[in-house]
Structure formats: C-alpha cells, structure tokens
Amino acid sequence: MANKITLNMITQRSIEEGVAMEKGKTTPEYFEACSIIELHDEDIKALGLVPNQLVRVTSECGSVVVKVVKGRQTLYPGLAFIPQGVWANQIVPPRTQATGEPQYSGFPVTVEPVASGERRKSALELVQGAVGMWRGEQ
Amino acid sequence: MKTVTLTMTNPPELYLEGQNITPDAFAGKTAAEIAAIDVWEGKLKSPLGKYFTVEGNGGATAAETRIILRGDCSRLKRVGQQMTAGEIVIEGDADMYIGGWMKGGKIHVKGNVDSFCGLAMEGGELIIDGKAGHHLGSSPRGEWRGMQGGLIRVAGSAGNDTATFMNGGTIIIGGDADIHVSTHAEGGTVIIKGNAKGRVGGQMVKGDIYVFGQIENPLPGFKQVGEVEQEVDGVKARFIHYIGDLGERHPVSKGKPVYGNIYTRI
Amino acid sequence: MPKRIENVGCPYCGVCCDDLVVTVSDDGKKILEVENACAIGNQIYHHATESERVRLPRLRQPDGTYKEISYDEAIDYAARVLYNAKKPLIYGFGSTNCEGMAAAAKVGEKAGAILDNCASICHGSSLLAIFDNGYPSCTLGEVKNRADVILYWGANPAHAHPRHMSRYSIFPRGFFTGKGHKSRKIIVIDPRYTDTARVADIYLQVKQGYDYDLFNAFRTVARGHEIPEEVAGIKREKILEVVEIMKNARFGTIFYGMGLCHTDGRNHNIDIAISLTRDLNDFTKWTIMAMRGHYNITGPNQVWSWQYGFPYCLDLSKRDIAHMNPGETSSIDLAMRGEIDAFFNVATDAGAHFPIEAVKELRKHPWITIDPNICMASEISDLHIPVGIVGVEVPGIVYRMDNVPVQYRKVIDPPEGVISDEELFERIYQRLCELEAEDAAKERVKTTAEGIPAED
C-alpha cells in the first residue's frame, strides 16, 4: 500500500458529463458526473482505497479533490481518467507544444488519499475561486 | 560594416512584431530614419523609436549593416525575418520567428528563443546560445517546402517538431530534442548532440539525422542496416545506421530506393 | 392543439441528427416532447423552456454582483472593449449558426481582433494535419451505403456522439450494406476498453500516447516490411491481422477523436493516420473522418475559410491582412503568453473547458460572455449577453462533422427580447463603425497598419 502513486492521466468526454452539462454546470448532476476519477482496480488497491473515497490529484500545474470510482470503461493499470470538465481542467497542463491544444490527455499526476476534512469543491467555487471571484455559497 | 544599436527602453505591454528589424530594412538609413520604421503591437502600428532607443546609422547595404539588440527583447517577434545579408546580435532572449524565412547573413541570439525560429530558412546562419522552442527550422503551416538551406545551431535543447518538412541545410542541437524530428523530411541534416525523445524521422522520405545520445523510443519503421564511421560537426565517431521511414514512400534513384537515414552514436 | 415539428436538427454534437420531432405546447412557449433524440439532445430542448433563462444582459458591479442592463448598453460596452483593446480575442462558436459566425467575423475584422473557435482546443490538431497532408474523406452517407470496415481510433462515440454508430457507421443498412451490422467489421483502438470497444469485432488496447508508433507500424506492414515483436503494447500478429483486414476492405473509414488530438504529438497522430489512409487507397477505398464535437464546430472552419482562407486562429489585428499560426495565434497560447488584452467568450464555455491556468490569465483582462446559458464563463464575466439558442429558438445553417451543411429550424421563439448571435454581432459592428466615425470626426483616427506587401 502506497500513500501516493504516479499515474498517466487522460481527460475525455463521458455521456454522463454530456447530459449533465446541458442541464447546467451548477447542477448536482454535473457535480456527480465530473468530480470523479476512474482508476484501475490495481491502482485503487495500491492506494489502499475503496471506491467512493476522495483523493487529491496533482499535476505539474495544479491540484484537485475528486472521488474515486472503479473504471467504468476499463483502463489498464497506471492509466487514470477524469471526465472532461471543470475538475479535470484544474490539473490539465495548458502547454500546447506550439499546436494550440493543451495537454488534455497523457500527463503525469500523483494521486493520494485526501487529508481529513478535505472535500470536493463545486464547479463554481473552483472557477470563481481561481480568479478571485468566489463569494461563498449564495 | 556599420552598427545600429537598438536598446529596448519602453517594453511593449503585449508583444512587439519586428519584421522590419533587418539589415535589409536598415541599410542606407540614419538612426533617425530607423527610429521611424514601423513595428506593431497588436493592432497598433508605431515607430520603432517608441520602444527602442536607436544609436548608429545603417550601412550602405544590408551586408554592411550589423544590428545589436539590447534590453529585454523576450517579447519581440520576427527579428531578421526574410533577411538576406548582414548581421543581427540579440544580447538576451528573444521571442518567436527569429530568422524566419531568412535567406542570408547571420543572427546570433545570446539567450533563449521561443517557437518557430528559423522557419522556412533558405540560407544564412542562426546561432542560439540558449535553448530553442518548438518548430525550430520547421516549415510554415501547410507548406511542404520546409527549410531549404543555411545553418541553425542551438547550444541548448530544442522543443518538438524540429525540421518538419526539411529539404536542405543543417540544424545542430547541442542538447536534447523533444518528439518529432525531421517529420516528412525530404533532405537536410539534423544533428542532436544529446538525446532524442522519440518519433525521430517519422514519415521521412530523405535526409539525415545524427543522434549522439539515445533515442528513447525509436519508431518501428526504421531498420538497422549496419555501422559507419563518420565525422559529424568536427567529431569523428562510429554510428549505428538505420534506414526509414519504411512506412513512407521513397524515390528511386539509379534503380535503388533512397531512404532517410538515422545514425546513433555507439 | 400542441404542434408537432418534424425534421428538426439537434444542436448537440457533430452527428447533427436532423430527424428529431419536437412537440410544442399550444401557446408555442413550452417544449412538451422530443422524439428520436439521444439523452443529451433531449436535455437541450427541455432545458430551453424548463430552466430559468437570462433575459437581459448582465453587467458586473463593483461589489461582484450582476446588474441587468439593456441590449443597447451591453452592445456599447462590448464595442468599446473591442475598440480600446490592442489585441482582443473573440473565441468560441461551437454552438451557434454560420450566420452568427459570419457576422462575428465582420466584427473581428473591424476591431482588429483574433478570431478563434473551439477547434483550437479540440480538432485543431486535425486542421493542422489537414494543412500538411490533406484529407481523404467522404460524407457519412457514403459510410452507411458502402463501408464494410469501420475503425474507431481514440474516439468513443458511445459517449460523445451517441447516435453516430446507429445512424452512419456500424448498424445502419445502406445501399451496398443491406445486412447492416452483419456486413461490417468493426475495429476499435483505444487505451480504454470503452463502451464503443464493446461492440467491436477487434479491439486493440494501444498504450496511451503511442498512437503514432502504431500507425507507423501499420504503414510499415502495409508496405511489406518487418516490424518489431510488439509496438505500442500491441503484438505483431494482431497488427498484421488488422492491416490485412484493412487492405481487403471494399470501403473502409477511420473515425478518430480526441484520443489522437489531445495527446503527445497532437497533429502528427492525425497526419500519419491520413498517410495511412492515402496508402490504403493504393489497395482499395479508404476514407478518414474527424469526430467533430459540437453540432456546428465545423461551421466556423468553413465560414472563415471562405472569408479569409483560414479555419481558426485568425489574427486579424493587422486589419488588412489575416495571419494564422496555431501555437502563436491560438487562444490557449495567447492566454498563457499574455498576448491579448480582452476576451470574448461566444457560444461556448471557456470557463469550464479551458485549463484553469488559461482562465486565470484571461481573467486579468475584460471578459465578455455571449451565450444563452448560465455557465462557468458567464459567472466570471464582466458582462454576460444572453442570446437565443440555435436549433431551438434560432434557425440557420450548420455544418455536420463531414462538412455537409444542414439547415436547422427553430421550434419556439426565444424569450421575449432576447436576440440572436447574428443580430447581436451586427449591432456591435454598427456601434464599432459609429465609434470609429466619432473618433474620425475628432481627428483622432487610429493608425491602420500597413501589413505585409503582396508578392505576386
């Protein structure tokens, strides 16, 4: 059991994200669809986690708290997935390698269980918080 | 040779486009005339003198004109674009397109440069003491006639997409190269003194690549054919010789197919 | 009597289903039922009339709250931001019609702006590859009528394009494919065993980030050369088997997605896929197609290509000549390098879909959002201007993922007073002209750059 592992992260669309996004990015559906990380069983085990626990995922440019779920669309060990959306974009490296496209897929992250008391933040809190506009739940 | 010294005293808020900062544009002009030459910051066109102090007059011709750039030029693009002769020295960092479409003369950057430098170069020399960004000596978007000639020498490392669609000339990278070297190349030589990450010579038709270090992840389309001893950039060494990209078309010359070559140092 | 409207085009994904049937309430104000749409498309229609819509532009106040203002005030504000910026960026357009895009281009040209669309962070890689290597493609009906081998590579239509497989690729019975699914071989290549992979005859689990190497192996094998025992996590025998199937197809199509566009090498993954498609045409018929995301993200690529010759990342700041170079004139690079000083988010949500670092950089400057919905971008803007929803409240032409134009209808009126993207941009354009004239009258005409001379 490790308290931190390094994985290769990809972020792509999921249908749950698609449906929820059209409903609205401030809805609970969007929150549940996107604030998750899918991992392979072996990696969940390596971290000593059980599904639905929260983890902190950290990349070269940021960090986010998300909930662990077992890979719905099967991953191989070492590969991790966060659905496209606000949570994924907290850690997507903006480097484009002079193509215009950020590194949405294929970047190293570390995954570790959260410290006690840490929670998943809402989409609005993350985005408004990042630009200094978060005024707390209204 | 006459020297014009530009010192960045009033740096732009955004970025400055200096395609007119060339010996060709400065030749035959006085310092005052040079200060009146156009540069662009976004949609604002201004005289060069708004950002730089200008000392010295241009020579009679481009070949007799040397330009020295001082101050923080890290937000200055397109210096030496399409220059045909003369010399430019940038005493620190510079931004994109340095030496783009260069035909002759010499540019010496004492610091680092960003992407697209030496783009579509036809001749002359581009010397960079620091490191280079992506698309070094590469071709402009959509253009299949990439670098035609000249020499690019970078002391440090280079980003990805070095020498895409290269047709001629030489690029020497003192450090490491990121992925994609000489993609689609149909000629020219790239020498990497450090390591190359991968995708070296992908879709390559013709041309030579020398890697002194390791290719971390070689492509399946290259086949080892033997060992050779060669002198490369003044260094005599033995190399393993690969040909490829075997997945790509290759012209036939005198009844034999011509391949791209990768040499890795033993 | 509720009204049934047929042949309605769906404003969700690049599949552009145009067979929706929408039932609208007697008063034409409420959408009662949507037939034929996928789960996501369904949601769009219901959301339009069920949710609380923004009906007036909202301007950020010093205390951080929004205050409603009139369209005239909002248009003046937007025009002034454009007018005063040295290099404004107008980005988005994934979810609007071509008429709106053409009007926005007029504004961009007048304002000396950068004009970019969502392809910049999506299929921009495809466009770069098309610049370098072309695009041997076809319309989706060709696939339906002829294709006997379908290859999905780095694409997951089961999630991103829910009706793609049933309308065009795997399941439909076409003219020469009367047996539907039975007449086709399905290959899926993806690092994940996706819901799409579950319907495949052959699934190759490529090692993430090694697609280029695998394509290279395919091409090498197709030309009769040896390859190593294993490439990109796939055994040689498997590669040989797939190449054999591809060479023996009557008509094949490679559909590829973000798995190629968003990873290391970006455009080169697609570039080499195009090379493979070229190669295969020496044996039989093969085509390739990008799985474009939004229903009209192909639109701005088309409109701006005929207007300027460039599909995205247009630098119009010289006003008399356009320049394009993704990596420099692309939204994320502009943001991260600090190259722009105003941001317009149009018909998309950069707040949610840009990496947060880019959002932070952009937010240092005025940020205006033009979108029907409350989204992350609207919630961090200085100004949010609501517009009608294209395909629901506003008709117009959209371009499907295969570049086929589809004529969209409106099924209900927009909320009272809410205007279309096209009208909004036309009015911003008019206001820009007025501002220019006012300054000209004061003899303070801004200098226009001379650009780069023509070389005939």
Place this chain on the structure above:
Amino acid sequence: MSELLIKNGFVFDPLQGIRGDRMDIAVKDGRIVETSALQHPETIDASGMTVMAGGIDIHSHVVGPKVNVGRLFRPEDKLFKSPLKRCNRMEMGFSVPSTFKAGYDYARMGYVFVNEAAMPPLHSPHVHEEIRDTPIIDNAAMPVFGNNWFTLEYLKNHEIENNAAYTAWLLRATRGFAIKVVNPGGTEAWGWGLNCENVHDPVPYFEITPAEIIAGLIETNEHLGLPHSVHLHCNNLGNPGNYTDTLDSLKLAEGYTPKNNFGREQVLHATHLQFHSYGGDSWGNFESRAPDVIDYVNSHDNITIDIGQVTLDETTTMTADGPFEHHLRALNNLKWANTDVELETAAGVVPYIYSPKVKVCTIQWAVGLELALLSKDLMRTFVSTDHPNAGPFIRYPRVITWLMSRAARDATMKTFKWLERTIDATSIDGIDRELDLYEIAQMTRAGPAKALGISNTYGGLAPGMDADIAIYALNPENMPENPEEIEKALSRCACLLKDGVVTVRDGEVLTEPPKRTVWVDVKVPENAQVQRDIYEHFLRYYSVNLGNYSLFEEHLFNPRVIEVDTTQ
C-alpha cells in the same frame, strides 16, 4: 432615376455585330436604353477606350465545398501572397481566393457573371452561403448529375421523362442552373476506388456506360429545353492519349439539335478541353492533339467549348473527378483531399505547380492556345482556366494577351526549359494568328452568354439588357506595342458598370452593388414515380432528411429566376 451616357468609346458587341464602332451607350435605371431615352445623364468619357458588355465566365470553381477545402488546406497559398486591404473586406489567397477577393477581382477585370462549375447537390446550402459572401458578381451554380444514382438508374432504363422530372426537382432543390457532368460514371466508380476510363467502360453495379449517361442527359436537357446545354467534363481527363476518348464523347452529340427558347445553339458544352486533347501513350511521348479535337469542333456547330488554359502558376486543382485527383496525388506526392458525396458525386483537391521547366506543363500551355487559335468559330470557343485547375482566373488578361499577341507567346516560350520539345510536340510555333478585340469579346462575353442561354440579359449592349458594361483603357486603333500593357489594361478595367452602377473606376472597386443568384425553375408534369423514388432514396440511403435537403428560401440570396415551363 439614374442616367448615364458612355460617350465615344470603341464599342464591341458581337451579339449585335458591332465591331469597334465609335458610339455612345446609354444607361437608365440599371438597363441599357436608346440614347434618345436619356434626359440629363451623367457622362463617362470613353474616348480612346474599348467598351464591352461585362464579362461572363462560363466555367469557374469559385464557391462551394471543394473550393473551400482548397482554401482551408492551403494556408501557404496566403503567406506573403495576399494583397493589402483596399475594399470593404480583406482579400486573401492567390490560387484559391476568398469569396470577397473573388468578387472584387472579377469586378476589377470587368466581369459580372460567373457560373460555378460544379455544385454537389447535398452541399447546395454551402454553395449559396458562399454566393452570398461573393460581392458584386452574379452567380449561377451547376449541380452535378453524371454520377447521381437517380440519373444512372433512370438512364440505364432510358426513362428520359423520369430523368427529366428528377432533373427539374434537383434544379429546384439546389437552386441550380444547368446539368453538369463530371467524368460520367467514373466518379461513381471511385466510390470503390475505381474509374471509368473511356465512354464504353461500364459503371460498377449500375451497368450503364458513360456514353449512355452523356447521351441520356443531352436528351433530357433538350426534352426540358433548359437555357444551358449539358456541360461536360469528359472521361479520362489529363492522361496521355485521351483525345480519342474526348472525340468519342463529342460524337455522342451527333444527331441532337438544340430545343430551347433562350437562343442557345449547342447541345453540348465540352469544358476545359485543353485537359482532354492529349496524344502519346506516356508522359515521355506526351503530345498535343488539339488540332484533331478542334477540327472536330469546328465542323460540328452543336458543340461549344472552353479552353482551360494553363497559366504556368502554382495553383490548386479541384474537381468532382475524384479518381483523377487521386491519380494526380501519386504523380506529385502533395497533400490530397477527397470528398465522396453520397448518391451524387465526389471531389478531390491537390496543389499543383505548372512550371515552365517541366515539359508536360509547357505542352499543356500550348494545347490550350492551339484550341483557341485554331478555332474557326470564336462564338463557340471561350476563355477559361478552369479556375483554379489550370491557373487562377486572375490570369485571364494574360491568357487573352497570349491570344492577341504572337510576341507575348514568344516571350513566354523563351522561358521554357524544353522549348524545342514543346515545339515538336505541338503546333503552337506554326500559328501566327493574333485575335482582335472583337474576337475576345466573342470569347469572353457574347459567346458564353449565348451558350448559357442568358444572352437576352447578359453579354451584350442592346437596349433592354442589364447595364453591365466594362470599359478598358485600350485603343483598338492604337494597340500598345508592349503586350504587357494589354494585360494591365484588362486586369484593371477603367470602369465597370454593374446594373448601371459605377462599381470599378481605374481598377479600384468603389462600391458593391447587390449581386444576384441566377437559377432555373423548370415546371414539369406531376410524376408520382419520381416522387416515390425520391422519398424512398432519402428514407433509406441519404444521411440527411428529405425535409431538410432542398434549399430553404431564406438561404437563397437575391434570386433571379429563369422560368422554363415544359407543361405547355
């Protein structure tokens, strides 16, 4: 009430047989009128200048999906090649200009009407969107029929009436102008990566030959009495030895006579004939067979042609001849775009460099000029570059200069690397003919207008016609010694009136009068079978619903309808 009098110009109007007479042309409210009808006209002094009707381009690829592929995938066609903005909108591109540049450039050359050479029916909304954004010039667009499944099925069974009903339906659905045929059968075969290499090579599955398609469409066209004839791009384009296939195609028109109310006298327009007039059996012994082909045309007056002149530029080839573009890709290894369109057609796009250093290219150059210079009827022989295939349309003034001046031809030939071989493989060096301005007016106005069936409105200067008038700074009594001066004068007209509005002055665009979309609306008897076939095909094979296929009225820009009623 606007009145204009163009005074003292040398007027050339082949439709009226006016050969450079010094006369005045009167304009009132957008129409040409008798000079006596004017009260207080503004005058334009055209003394010492040439006055012609606005130019008519019978075949040019300027709007639509494949043109836009050409724009999109060639950023290098814009790099350092686009002019600075002079007009209302930016002008971008060289070989494939932006819509704005195309409109302005045609206007600057004194052209007012351009017939888009190929419209894939499924993409007609795209074509019409681009037409909207092409300023000044009037546009028509020809939907392609030669590989359309409906057409193939009807003609296989020789159901001319059904084919006519379908043709009428498709013209209306796409707001199209005429029947275009590109590589009949071959483009359908390309759906399987195959081709039809001659007119007797049957189409896979459909079991109909290109010859049957061509003849059936001619019959259909005359059955309907459309303004224009069948507009044919022959099979086997661009290959050595193809002139026999071309002659086989042209012979299919024998026995057909034109039936229409539009003054059209041909039943077949063979387009870009230069690409179809080659001898030899390899690139090694490639040679001109232009004399054989034009001899045939000269002796058969139910055929018109345009030349498709090679201009020796770097350009972008684009055609619905999908297999040809695939073939070209293998010759030059450049980027290749292909778009097969379900049930209808295909298209390919490949950049190409016509270099004076390449023997094949210089022979091609000669072939086009031979066709024009050996033609005995310039009312049936038209200027084109098959823009942008053989070169961009902005080279028309250069093409005309070559036609008007042996010295200009010689100057160009001096730049050829393989001059001797070019002379050996062609008859160009033996031709001294120099065309005059009347003949040029035939080839660029009167002839194409007549062949398109629009010569009651366009292409002439008779009272009642649209006041589309081009004035060039060329004095026919004192033509410039230096041929480059001719090219200059034709590139930038001294004045263009479009619908009576002074649109261009001294080569500069002053204003953008509203342009039109010209289309042909054919009334045919109800045809239940065709209606049912259309319904079935859409239900089963198309990927777009029938209800969304026909162009919505709101996407048709400023229409001018030509009505044909076959039910009378």
